[in-house]
Structures are given as C-alpha cells and as structure tokens.
Amino acid sequence: MRPVLGRLGPLGLLFAAVCLHLSAFAQERPLDHSDYDKWLSLRSQAISADGRFVQYVLAPPEGDAKLIVRDTATGRDMAIERGTNGRFSSDSKFAVCLVVPKKADVDAATKAKKKPDEMPKNELAVLNLTTGEVVRTERVDSLAFPGKDAGWFAFRPTKDPAPAPEGQKPPPAEEPKQTPQPPKGPQKKASDPLGSKLVLQELATGRRLLLEDVLHFSWTEDGKSLVYVVSGKSGANDGVFVLDPSSGDTNTVFAGVGAVANLTVSDSGGEIAFTSNHQTYDQKEPAKAVYCWRNGQLSNVIENGMPGIPAGWEIASNPGLDFSKSGSRLYFSTAPAKPKEEPKGDEQEKPVLDVWNWKDPLLQPMQLRQASAEINRTFRAVCHLNEGTIVQLATKDMPDVTLSQEGDGRYALGSSSLPYRQLVSWDTTYRDLYLVDVATGKAKQFLTQHDGPVSFSPQGKFITWFDNDVRQWFALNVLTHDKYPITSGIRHPLFDELDDHPAPPPPYGLGGWTTDDASVVVYDRFDAWIVDPTAKDRPVCLTGGYGRIRNVQLRIVRLDTERALNVEKPILLKAEDLETRDEGFFSVRWRQMPLVEKLVLEPKAFSNPVKAENADRVVYTKQSFSEFPNLWVASTSFAQQTQVSDANPQQSDYNWGTSELVFWRSADGVPLSGVLYKPENFDPGKSYPLLVYIYERLSDTLHAYTPPAPGSSSINTSFYVSRGYVVFRPDIPYTVGYPGDSCMKAVLSGIQEVAGRGYIDPKRIGIQGHSWGGYQIAYMVTQTNLFACAEAGAPVSNMISAYGGIRYGTGMSRMFQYEKTQSRIGGTIWDYPLRFIENSPIFWVDKVSTPLLILHNDNDGAVPWTQGIELFTALRRLGKPSWLVNYNGEDHGIGKRVNQKDWAIRMQQFFDHYLMGAPAPAWLLEGVPATAKGKSLGLEIKGGG
Numbered sequence: 001m002r003p004v005l006g007r008l009g010p011l012g013l014l015f016a017a018v019c020l021h022l023s024a025f026a027q028e029r030p031l032d033h034s035d036y037d038k039w040l041s042l043r044s045q046a047i048s049a050d051g052r053f054v055q056y057v058l059a060p061p062e063g064d065a066k067l068i069v070r071d072t073a074t075g076r077d078m079a080i081e082r083g084t085n086g087r088f089s090s091d092s093k094f095a096v097c098l099v100v101p102k103k104a105d106v107d108a109a110t111k112a113k114k115k116p117d118e119m120p121k122n123e124l125a126v127l128n129l130t131t132g133e134v135v136r137t138e139r140v141d142s143l144a145f146p147g148k149d150a151g152w153f154a155f156r157p158t159k160d161p162a163p164a165p166e167g168q169k170p171p172p173a174e175e176p177k178q179t180p181q182p183p184k185g186p187q188k189k190a191s192d193p194l195g196s197k198l199v200l201q202e203l204a205t206g207r208r209l210l211l212e213d214v215l216h217f218s219w220t221e222d223g224k225s226l227v228y229v230v231s232g233k234s235g236a237n238d239g240v241f242v243l244d245p246s247s248g249d250t251n252t253v254f255a256g257v258g259a260v261a262n263l264t265v266s267d268s269g270g271e272i273a274f275t276s277n278h279q280t281y282d283q284k285e286p287a288k289a290v291y292c293w294r295n296g297q298l299s300n301v302i303e304n305g306m307p308g309i310p311a312g313w314e315i316a317s318n319p320g321l322d323f324s325k326s327g328s329r330l331y332f333s334t335a336p337a338k339p340k341e342e343p344k345g346d347e348q349e350k351p352v353l354d355v356w357n358w359k360d361p362l363l364q365p366m367q368l369r370q371a372s373a374e375i376n377r378t379f380r381a382v383c384h385l386n387e388g389t390i391v392q393l394a395t396k397d398m399p400d401v402t403l404s405q406e407g408d409g410r411y412a413l414g415s416s417s418l419p420y421r422q423l424v425s426w427d428t429t430y431r432d433l434y435l436v437d438v439a440t441g442k443a444k445q446f447l448t449q450h451d452g453p454v455s456f457s458p459q460g461k462f463i464t465w466f467d468n469d470v471r472q473w474f475a476l477n478v479l480t481h482d483k484y485p486i487t488s489g490i491r492h493p494l495f496d497e498l499d500d501h502p503a504p505p506p507p508y509g510l511g512g513w514t515t516d517d518a519s520v521v522v523y524d525r526f527d528a529w530i531v532d533p534t535a536k537d538r539p540v541c542l543t544g545g546y547g548r549i550r551n552v553q554l555r556i557v558r559l560d561t562e563r564a565l566n567v568e569k570p571i572l573l574k575a576e577d578l579e580t581r582d583e584g585f586f587s588v589r590w591r592q593m594p595l596v597e598k599l600v601l602e603p604k605a606f607s608n609p610v611k612a613e614n615a616d617r618v619v620y621t622k623q624s625f626s627e628f629p630n631l632w633v634a635s636t637s638f639a640q641q642t643q644v645s646d647a648n649p650q651q652s653d654y655n656w657g658t659s660e661l662v663f664w665r666s667a668d669g670v671p672l673s674g675v676l677y678k679p680e681n682f683d684p685g686k687s688y689p690l691l692v693y694i695y696e697r698l699s700d701t702l703h704a705y706t707p708p709a710p711g712s713s714s715i716n717t718s719f720y721v722s723r724g725y726v727v728f729r730p731d732i733p734y735t736v737g738y739p740g741d742s743c744m745k746a747v748l749s750g751i752q753e754v755a756g757r758g759y760i761d762p763k764r765i766g767i768q769g770h771s772w773g774g775y776q777i778a779y780m781v782t783q784t785n786l787f788a789c790a791e792a793g794a795p796v797s798n799m800i801s802a803y804g805g806i807r808y809g810t811g812m813s814r815m816f817q818y819e820k821t822q823s824r825i826g827g828t829i830w831d832y833p834l835r836f837i838e839n840s841p842i843f844w845v846d847k848v849s850t851p852l853l854i855l856h857n858d859n860d861g862a863v864p865w866t867q868g869i870e871l872f873t874a875l876r877r878l879g880k881p882s883w884l885v886n887y888n889g890e891d892h893g894i895g896k897r898v899n900q901k902d903w904a905i906r907m908q909q910f911f912d913h914y915l916m917g918a919p920a921p922a923w924l925l926e927g928v929p930a931t932a933k934g935k936s937l938g939l940e941i942k943g944g945g
Contacts (some may be wrong), residue, residue, distance in 0.1 A: 015749050016752035028655045028680070031722040032906055033707050035654070037061050039707040040647045042621070044084070045631055047610060049182045050092040050100060051617030053129055053600045054644050056631055057084060062897065064103055069095050069127060070644050072617075072633050078132050080125050090149045090223075092202045093130060098143060099123035121158050126203065136205065146219030152245045154217065154226065176209050176248045182488065184288030186282035187584050188235030188257050195231045200245045209245055215236065216261065220269030227253075227272050229260045240274060240293070253293045257281055259327035262290075262319055266327035270294065271385075273301075273321045273330055288315060292385060293329060302332060308390025309381070312337055316378040324407030328386050329438075331407060333378035361421035366811030375921055382438060391441040398434055402456070404478075409460030411478045412436040414443050426828075428503065428820055435463070435478060446476055446483070453507065457517040458563040462533045464520060468504035471495050472524055475533040484535035492524040492548070498697070500734045502819065502826035511556040515564045526553055526578075528588075530567070543573070543588055546596040551578050554586060554596070559611040559618070559636065572636060574608065575601060581661065581702040583622075585609075586637055600638040605629075611636070619644070623705040625677065625718075627661035648707070656680045657721035659702055662728070665751035667745040673699040674730035674750050682759075688726045689764035689915035690754065691715065694747055695773040698729040709898035713770035713855065715907060721910075724916070728754050732776075736826040740779035740839045747776075748784065764788055764915045768907070770855070771795075771863065771892065772822055777840075780870055781852055782844035789914035791907060793855040794863045794892055796823070797871035798842040802864070809861025809891070845874045851881040853910050855903065857890035883910075883924065905939060 037060055044067075045056040052073050059065035067083025070076070086097040101120030106466040108120050124140040127133075141156040195215035201208050213232035220227070225244045239255035240263075258278025265272050272293040277286035279300070290302035303312045316333040323330055355362045362370070379394035381400045393412055394401045402413040414434035423430060433447035433454055447454070463476040464486075472495065473487040487494055499505035511521030511528050522529045522539070526547030531539045547554040556565070557572040565571065565588040573597075575586045584601035604627070609618035616635050625628035628651065631644040662676045675698060679688075693715055706718045717727050730750035734742040747767075755762055765786060769777050770793030778795040781787060796802045805814045818825040818836075825835050837843050852875060856868025868884055877881035885906065887899045894900050910919035922928075923938030932938075 028653060029407075030655050030724070033710070033901060033908075034660050035708050036901070036904075037063070038648075038650055038712055039709065040108075040631065041707070042631065042645060042647045042821045044086060045610070045619060045621075046086065046088060047127075047612045047617065047619040047633070048088040048092040049090055049518070049613040049615070051612030051615030051633075052092060053088065053095070054619050054631060054633060055086045055088065055095055056645060057086070058645075058647055065432060067097055068645070069129070071129070072642065072644065076132075078127060078129075078134075080127065080134065083125060085143065087143075087145050087153075089151070089203050091151070093128070095127040095129060096143065096145070096153060096203070097125050097127075098140065099125050099136070117158075124155050126201075126206075142176065144217070144219065146223035147221045149203075149221050150223035151203050152223060152226075153203070154198055154219070157197050157199055159197075159399040176211065176243055176245075176768065186257055188233070188238070189281075192231060192235075192257070192259055194233060195229070200226065200243075202245070209243070209248065211243070216263045216274075217263045218263050220265055221267045222269065225269055227263065227265050229263055229274070231260070231368060240272070242272070246832070254278065254291070254298050259286075259288070262321045264321040264323065265702055266323035267325060270328055271323055271327040271330075273323065275315070275319060275321070290319065290321065290330070290332060290383070292383075294327075294385060296389075301385065301388075302390060303349050306390055308392060309334055310392055313379075313392075316320075317376075318378070320378065320380075322407070324403075325405070326408050328384070329407055330383045330385055331403070332381055332383065333380050334392065335376075335378045337752050341568075361418070363425060363806070363811060363813055365806050365808065366424075369811040384439070391438065393438065393441055394438055395443075398432075398436075401436060404460030405454040405458070409456070410438060411453065411460065412438050413456060413463060415454075424816070426815035427820050428816065433463075433465075435476070435481070444481070446481070451504075451696040453509075455510070455514050457520065457533070459513075459517040461517040462520075464510065464533070466494075466507040471504070471507075473510075473520075473531070474509070475520070475535075477534065484533065485534050486520070486531050486533055487522055487529070487539060488523070488535075489538040490524065490529055490531075492527075494522060494524055497525060498733070500736070500824070501821055502736045502824055503821065512558065512565045513563075514567055517564075521556060521565065523555065526551070528554060528556060528573075530590075542567070542571075542590065544595040546586075547575075552576065552586075553578055554588075557585070557608055559609065570767070572609075574606070581605075581700060583703065587637075600641070603703060607637075609634075624703045625705060626656050626680075628705050628707070650714065655722050657718060658682070661699060661702060662750070662753060664750055666733075666749045667920075668733075670733060670746075672731050672733070672746055672750065674728060675699055675702050676754060677717055677727040677729075679721050679724055679726075684757075684759050686759060687761040687764075688724065688759055688768070689911075690728060690751070690760045691725045691911060691915065692728045692730070692747065692751060692765065692767040693717070693718055693773070694730065694732060694743070694767065694769045694776055695771075697731040697733075699731050701729065710897065710904035712895065712900060713903075714773075715911075716767050716904070719908075720911075725911075726754075726760060734824050736824050737832065737835050738839070740776065740841075742785070742824075744780060744783055747780065748786065751786065766790060766911050768911075769793065774855075778841040778852075779839065779844075782841050782847045785849045787850045789851045789911065791851070791853040791910065792871075794860055794865075795841070795854065795856070795868060795871060796863055797840065797845075797867050797874075799823065799840040800824070800829060801837045801870070802867055803836065805864045805867075807862055808864070842870055842874055845871065846878055848875060848878075848880050851914060852883075853907070854882065854884045855886075855895070856884060857887050857892070859889050860892045862892040883927075902937065902939075909939070 040058045043057050047054050055069045057065050057067050066084045067080045067086050069078045082100050083097040099194045105120045111584050121139045124137040126135045139158040141158050143155040145153045180426050195213035198211040198214035213230050215229045215231040217228035229240050235257040238257045240253035241818050242251045256278050258276045258281045259273050260276045262275045275288050277288045280286040289300050292301045313334045316335045319332040321332050345479045356364045381392045383390050398414045398416045400415045412435040415431045417431045420875050428451050430449045430451050434443040436443045436446050454465040475484045475486045495505040495507050508523035513520050522531050525941040528542040529539045530542045543554050553576045554573045557574050570587045570589050573586040576583045582601050582603050582608045585599045587597045604622040607621040609620035611618045619633050620630035628648050632641050634641045657677050657679050659677050663673050666672050708719050731747040766789045767787050768791040774792040774795035777792040781790050802820050817823045829836050854868050856865045872884040909921045913920045919941045921939050922942045925942045928938040
C-alpha cells in the first residue's frame with residue numbers, strides 16, 4: 001500500500017504542510033506563572049588555562065544546580081550534579097568542586113530539627129578531564145586552592161572522610177615528615193579555639209597528606225607551600241609551620257601554645273606574619289603582638305607601645321595584616337585603646353532615647369546605622385621591615401588611606417570627608433585629599449572639598465582626578481607636587497552629556513595607563529585618548545575618531561592581569577553602536593593601519609570576555625531579548641564563535657517575543673527612542689493592549705534577555721509579551737525643576753508614536769513602574785486620563801513630606817535626592833516651593849480617573865511607606881478606584897520568592913482585568929479583610945470582564 005500522503009496531490013500536500021506548520025506553532029504556548037521555576041540561570045563560568053575546557057553552573061530558582069564542564073575540542077559535556085565552587089587545575093587536567101547536598105534532603109533535615117552534625121554534608125569531586133572519571137570524597141566542609149596551584153589543593157573534612165566507592169578510592173592520607181615537637185611551656189587554656197583536620201591532595205596521583213588540629217592556613221601564591229597554624233586540645237603540637245606538600249617536609253616558624261590569628265603570607269612566600277600572645281601567654285592578661293617570619297627568622301615586629309604607634313593607641317583587634325608586593329612592608333591597623341569594662345552591678349532602669357542636635361555631623365538615624373562601624377573603626381599603619389620602623393598613616397582627622405604600587409609606593413593617598421559630613425544630607429559626599437609620605441606619615445593636602453574620582457597610576461608616579469568645576473582631568477606629580485591640566489587639548493566633552501541631574505555630570509572615565517606611567521587613557525563619549533600626565537605633549541586620539549564618526553562607543557577591554565597597557569600590541573575594544581545598540585568587539589593598533597578594525601558587531605549584548613591564561617581563547621556571553629545569555633568561546637579575533645551552553649532549550653516551546661527600537665520626538669521636539677516588544681505571533685492586522693513600563697532611559701536594554709521570573713516589583717516583559725501584550729519602554733530626559741512634566745512630554749509622545757501604528761487599542765493602555773517610575777506614574781495619572789489602569793510601586797506622592805523624610809535603609813535624609821540627584825527639583829522647599837507642589841501627585845489627586853494599584857511595603861528603606869499611604873488614603877477619600885498592597889516586613893523591593901510570585905499574580909490579574917477584559921479576583925472587587933488575613937489571599941476569580 002502506498003503512503004496516504006502520496007495520494008493527496010498538490011493541494012493536499014499544501015494543506016498538509018499548512019496543518020503541520022499550525023500544529024508546530026500551536027505547541028508554542030504562552031508563559032504562565034508555573035513556568036518560572038523551569039528557567040535556569042547560568043553562573044560561575046571559567047575557562048581552563050589551555051582554553052580547551054569551559055565550566056559553568058546551571059541553577060534553577062529553587063532546587064539543585066548542576067556544574068557542567070564542556071570539552072570545546074570534542075563537544076563533550078561532563079556534568080556533576082549539585083557541583084559548586086568549581087576550579088580548573090593550572091595544568092588543565094582536572095576540575096575540582098564541592099557537591100552540596102540535595103535541597104530536598106536539607107529541607108527535610110531542617111524540618112526535622114536535626115543537629116548540625118546530623119545535617120546532610122558536602123562532598124568533594126575531582127574530575128579527570130582526560131578520562132571523565134570523577135573521584136568523590138564524602139563529608140567535606142570546604143576546599144581551598146592557591147592563586148596558582150602546583151598540583152595540590154586543600155580541603156576540610158567534616159570528620160574522617162568516608163570510604164569512596166570501589167574503583168574511586170583515593171590513597172590513604174599520609175602524615176607529613178618531621179612533625180615538630182615543641183618544647184615544654186605553659187599549659188593550654190581551655191578558652192583557646194581549636195583547629196580541625198585539613199587534608200592536602202595531589203591532583204595527579206590522588207596522594208593525600210593529613211594535618212591535624214589546623215586552625216588557620218594559607219597557600220603561598222605559587223601553590224608550592226602551605227603555611228598553617230596548629231591549635232590542639234593538649235597544645236603539644238601547637239605552633240605555626242610551613243609545609244612543602246611535594247616532599248612532605250615541614251619547617252617550624254614557631255612552636256608552642258598561644259592565640260595565633262590573622263595569618264598572612266607575602267606574594268613571594270618568603271614572609272609570614274600573624275598576631276600571637278605566645279610570649280606572654282602565661283600572664284593573667286597576655287599581650288598580643290605582630291610577628292613576622294623572614295629570612296628563616298621569626299621576630300616580634302609590632303607590639304603596643306612601640307615608637308610609631310600613637311600614645312593611647314593599640315594594635316586593632318582585627319589588624320588586617322597585609323604585605324606589600326615586595327614583602328618589605330607589613331601593613332596593619334591600629335585604634336585608640338578601649339577602656340576596660342568595669343563589672344556591672346545592679347543598675348536602675350535608664351531612659352532610652354535619641355537626642356538630635358542641629359550641630360550633629362550626621363543625623364541620628366545615620367549615626368545609629370554606622371555606630372558599630374564607628375566604634376570598631378581602625379586606622380592603617382605600616383611597619384617598614386627593612387628599617388624596623390613603624391609609621392602611622394591614617395589618623396582621626398584623615399581616616400582613609402589608599403596605597404600605591406601594590407603597597408610599595410613612596411606615597412599613599414589620604415582622604416577625609418569629616419569636614420563635610422553635614423552636606424551629605426542635602427548635597428553629596430566631599431573629601432579633602434592628601435599626599436601621604438609612607439616613610440614618615442606626613443600628609444600634604446592637594447585638593448579641598450572634592451567630589452570626583454581620584455586614583456593613583458599603577459607605578460604610583462601620578463594621581464589623577466576629574467575637576468567638576470572646569471570638567472577636565474588633572475594629574476599630580478607625586479615627587480614634584482606639580483599639578484597639570486592634562487586634557488585641555490581635547491575639544492570634546494569628557495563628561496556624560498546626557499546626564500540631566502541638578503549636579504555636575506560624571507566623567508566618562510579612564511581606560512588605564514601605559515607602561516611605566518608614560519600616559520593615561522581618557523574617554524570621551526565615543527573614543528579613547530592617550531594623554532601625557534605632565535601635559536607636555538598634546539592628547540592624541542588612540543582610536544583616531546573612529547567612534548565619533550560612526551556613532552560607536554569604544555572602550556578598552558583588559559584580557560590580561562598586567563597593570564599597564566602595551567600600546568605597541570593590538571588592544572581589544574568593546575563597541576556599542578549608540579543608535580542601533582548593536583554590540584561587539586573591535587581592535588586598535590596604535591600607529592598602524594588600519595588603526596581600528598571591526599572584529600564582530602551584532603544585534604546582541606556581549607559580556608566582557610575572559611581569556612584563557614595560556615591560550616588565545618576567550619569565553620563570554622551574548623544575548624538578545626529572544627536569546628538567553630549562553631556561553632560562547634572564540635579566539636581574540638572572534639573569527640569563529642562557538643556556542644558552549646544551551647541553558648534553556650524549553651524556550652522554543654513558548655510564544656516568546658521580539659524587540660525593536662522606536663524613534664520619535666518629544667513634545668519639546670527632543671529626539672527620543674524606546675524599546676517596543678511584540679509577541680512572537682504578532683499580527684499587525686490585530687488590535688493589542690499596550691503596557692508601558694517607565695523609569696529613566698531604557699533604550700540601552702534593547703538586547704537584554706528577560707527570563708520569566710516573578711521579580712521584586714515590576715512587570716516581566718517576556719511574560720506579558722508572551723501572553724499577547726505589546727510592551728513599550730521609552731526613554732525619559734528631564735528638565736531640572738520639572739520631572740513630572742518632563743515625564744509627561746516624553747512618555748505621552750512615545751505612546752502616541754506607537755499607538756499611531758494602527759495595532760494598539762487606545763482604550764487598552766496601561767502603565768507600570770516602581771520607585772522613581774512609581775512616582776512618575778502617580779504624577780501622570782493626575783494629569784491624563786489616557787491610561788485604562790496603572791500600577792505605581794513605592795511612589796513618592798508628596799515631595800514636601802518626602803523631602804524631610806529619612807531613607808531608613810541608610811539613615812540618610814532624603815533632601816539630597818531633590819536638590820542634587822534623581823528627583824531633580826534643584827533646590828530646597830523654601831527656594832522652590834511651587835516646584836515641590838507642582839510635582840507632587842497629592843496636590844492634584846482629585847483629578848485622577850485611572851484605577852491605580854499601589855505597592856508599598858512597610859519596611860521600605862528607600863521611600864517611606866507613608867508616601868504610599870498618603871496617596872491611597874487621598875484616593876480613598878475621593879472615592880477613586882485604588883488598592884494598596886503591603887508585603888509585611890519587605891523592603892523597597894520584594895525579597896521573599898513566595899511574595900514575589902504572589903505579586904506577579906496580582907499584577908497580571910489587575911492588568912488582565914482592565915486591559916484584557918478578564919474577570920476580576922476577589923481582592924480587586926472586595927479586598928481582603930483583616931479578619932481573613934492568613935486565611936484567604938483573595939486571588940479567586942469573582943467578577944466578570
């Protein structure tokens with residue numbers, strides 16, 4: 001018998017093909033709230049040193065993740081269920097990771113109130129990249145690699161490692177050679193912290209070394225030695241030791257009982273420092289000192305009372321020991337000595353209060369937020385090991401110090417915001433800047449009340465900063481103290497030209513320094529410039545004006561760990577077309593032709609690539625609205641790109657969407673753009689509801705992928721587009737003093753442009769936004785009846801009461817927002833009372849005719865939730881359709897996933913009811929009475945469309 005299809009004929013074949021197409025399309029269903037947990041995130045990507053292997057973790061929002069290692073040469077994937085904290089060996093032959101317990105097992109044990117030692121434990125997994133074999137060790141707490149391993153790593157077992165499965169059993173652990181036997185001394189104190197087992201494992205052979213009672217440890221940078229502190233119950237083997245795991249040889253730094261902490265090792269491994277009280281351990285109150293092991297000798301280098309430590313000061317309880325790059329300096333922290341606490345007797349009850357004084361440098365809420373940090377503030381000092389001197393660098397008047405040349409520079413950068421702390425409430429953070437001689441501690445001020453970026457050059461020869469008054473970069477020669485205006489020869493603006501806050505715009509930034517601090521790279525909006533820090537030579541455009549001519553922004557990408565740029569070699573540039581928002585990579589060859597070469601430019605958003613240490617291979621992500629940011633590998637020429645991961649193949653089962661740019665002019669004639677999202681099955685002959693999302697400028701999100709997720713506050717674009725909405729995200733520029741009117745002019749003109757295309761139902765337009773977007777929506781519904789419904793999240797409704805309010809997350813006054821930053825009023829209430837009134841929705845709320853849903857949580861640390869209450873109670877008083885949702889205990893955004901899902905459902909029900917004609921839920925029609933709290937959510941459908 002012939003196949004049935006063979007007898008259909010031409011028309012029948014056409015009909016069958018159409019049916020097959022429709023059948024395939026019918027399988028693409030819209031997203032639903034039940035789909036959120038199907039979308040995996042991709043994180044923890046890394047590339048092996050030889051560039052052959054890539055590892056990454058795929059994780060669901062809730063549940064068990066998976067570590068995947070891809071062999072890019074063969075395409076083979078090697079997976080380790082629940083693998084995390086993965087690391088490639090330096091020889092690219094192994095991958096090591098922890099394997100966490102199943103979430104279900106942890107949840108069950110937690111529910112059963114198991115004791116900590118009864119809870120499920122991690123495993124250790126070592127993957128052989130050649131054979132694919134995985135060797136596991138059970139009951140492992142943590143693992144540690146050196147900066148560059150020499151074939152060894154360390155892990156902490158929770159107890160003696162359980163036997164491995166047959167065929168995967170590692171060799172038994174050995175004891176290191178020459179186990180030290182310290183001399184007799186004071187008896188161990190019961191209060192001293194005790195160490196635990198530490199196992200060192202050789203990757204190639206699986207050979208293990210077992211160290212007992214290890215309290216602290218640190219690998220040397222080259223991975224050839226392990227420095228560790230032993231603290232056992234008896235104290236018989238206590239001390240600090242250095243182990244060569246390859247030979248098993250152990251050297252003793254010191255042996256004996258004592259409270260050892262703050263272990264640190266220099267980059268070369270030749271210097272070891274720690275704090276200890278072992279020399280005074282048997283005293284009633286043993287004194288802590290800092291010890292340094294150098295050239296095979298241990299010496300007490302820092303102790304309280306030594307010259308250089310200020311009178312009445314002491315070594316801080318957490319001294320933050322850190323060697324300079326050369327190991328010749330040891331940095332530490334000091335603090336004023338704290339008075340001894342007297343025993344407390346019976347005390348009468350005292351009043352509990354805060355006293356606010358107009359002279360306070362910071363408001364009381366801000367002081368309370370910072371009280372713990374202030375009480376425990378420490379101040380950086382240095383011990384010059386070659387000279388045997390101590391120098392205090394930071395002081396009470398100059399509390400912050402930044403080092404140069406990785407701690408080896410002659411000068412440090414001191415700063416102090418103390419004289420300007422009150423200004424934080426209504427202006428910004430200002431600092432006085434000082435050049436600090438590391439040899440003497442003497443400080444010389446070179447900037448006063450500065451509020452821009454300041455930084456050292458890599459070799460510490462210059463300090464650069466951006467001067468907001470003249471909007472130019474300057475450099476200070478630290479040896480001569482001469483200041484130079486280094487960018488006066490660049491005729492293009494070096495600051496953000498689109499910034500519209502009532503404060504100086506920020507600079508575009510620096511791209512790095514060339515070898516030996518010979519020049520610094522400065523950015524304008526499009527290009528990069530090579531600038532002489534002594535201002536003798538005129539600036540030269542590194543990219544030859546290529547970016548400005550083609551409207552492409554070019555920025556340097558650092559692929560290596562070298563601190564200096566080598567302009568004699570090709571330099572990789574990240575590129576973004578500022579009109580199309582296409583991204584990619586270019587190359588610039590200084591003084592060669594072609595100067596700038598395009599490597600790749602696509603309608604995608606690229607991450608910065610990470611290069612393999614020993615190969616011309618990079619790993620990166622690229623994404624678009626319809627393409628998840630999967631991993632890709634390529635050479636640094638990007639000639640051939642290969643996709644590595646496919647995190648969410650199930651997306652093809654869903655009706656997704658597309659994104660495109662829309663261009664129009666505002667009511668003031670300002671050219672604007674925005675992003676328009678349409679369903680994948682969009683039909684221009686149909687009529688669609690339009691949902692508008694606003695914040696500030698959003699067109700740069702054109703190629704951003706939005707995974708289906710409940711989110712913390714706002715609509716999920718992918719979710720709504722999949723369900724038949726058209727979504728619009730317009731750019732909003734602002735005029736200082738008139739943020740509400742600015743929003744109206746930009747958003748309404750943009751909606752007019754989109755609605756004029758013929759496929760938007762003008763009676764089904766909604767709008768949503770949160771925080772600043774929430775404020776703008778609250779304002780807009782007092783000025784227009786365009787919207788069928790609106791949702792405003794955490795909105796400011798009354799700028800007058802909000803101006804004097806507190807951001808309780810930080811304790812800061814909100815004044816600065818109105819005078820200098822986002823709220824853009826540009827002055828005080830008494831300077832511009834009408835601006836505050838005109839821009840406050842509360843004064844115009846009687847004009848509202850739009851059903852308004854408000855989200856405002858009672859623990860909002862950014863916008864006081866009383867702002868949402870003011871708006872809601874006014875609307876309620878006027879009989880306007882309005883709802884206020886408050887997730888108890890939540891902050892500015894919703895943090896708990898169960899609350900996020902609930903909010904996502906409520907928003908969909910709200911917009912579907914007003915824009916899709918869906919029946920209304922109970923909470924929308926009737927509310928949820930307090931007597932039903934915890935019993936009913938009100939999500940059940942009650943009313944018709």
